[in-house]
Amino acid sequence: MQKGINQKVVMKVGILGGGLSGLSLANLLRHDFKILEKERECGGLCRTMQDQGFAFDYGGCHILFSKAVEAFKFMKVRRAGKDD
Numbered sequence: 001m002q003k004g005i006n007q008k009v010v011m012k013v014g015i016l017g018g019g020l021s022g023l024s025l026a027n028l029l030r031h032d033f034k035i036l037e038k039e040r041e042c043g044g045l046c047r048t049m050q051d052q053g054f055a056f057d058y059g060g061c062h063i064l065f066s067k068a069v070e071a072f073k074f075m076k077v078r079r080a081g082k083d084d
């Protein structure tokens, strides 16, 4: 952590893991960040693998369901930047 010209705290955050949790945190952070992901691409259990024209989901294929109203609204708004 270091102080900038205007004495504001400049902080770079390291996020361990680029799954849904890490990507959501990065999306909400107001600081500079770096995602530390051990795989070649981010997404974690929500990744989709392409092979010979077919798409295979690693995990949550219906990720848009949630009983938590606020969480569900957040996912809808953030997935494509619109609420439909």
Ligand SMILES: Cc1cc2nc3c(=O)[nH]c(=O)nc-3n(C[C@H](O)[C@H](O)[C@H](O)COP(=O)(O)OP(=O)(O)OC[C@H]3O[C@@H](n4cnc5c(N)ncnc54)[C@H](O)[C@@H]3O)c2cc1C
Pocket (backbone or CB within 6 Å): 016, 017, 018, 019, 020, 021, 022, 036, 037, 038, 039, 042, 043, 044, 045, 046, 058, 059, 060, 061, 062, 063, 064, 065, 066
């Ligand atoms: C079949 C299935 C169906 C599902 N359906 C739903 C659903 O309908 N709705 C729902 O909300 N959820 C669903 N889920 C759960 C959802 O997929 C997970 O809760 C969510 O993806 C977890 O995200 P995460 O970021 O916490 O973890 P992960 O997706 O596991 O991401 C962790 C990331 O950290 C990385 N990592 C781990 N260790 C290190 C390390 N040492 N250094 C660097 N990187 C590291 C991994 O490579 C990975 O990319 C489902 C899961 C499965 C398997």
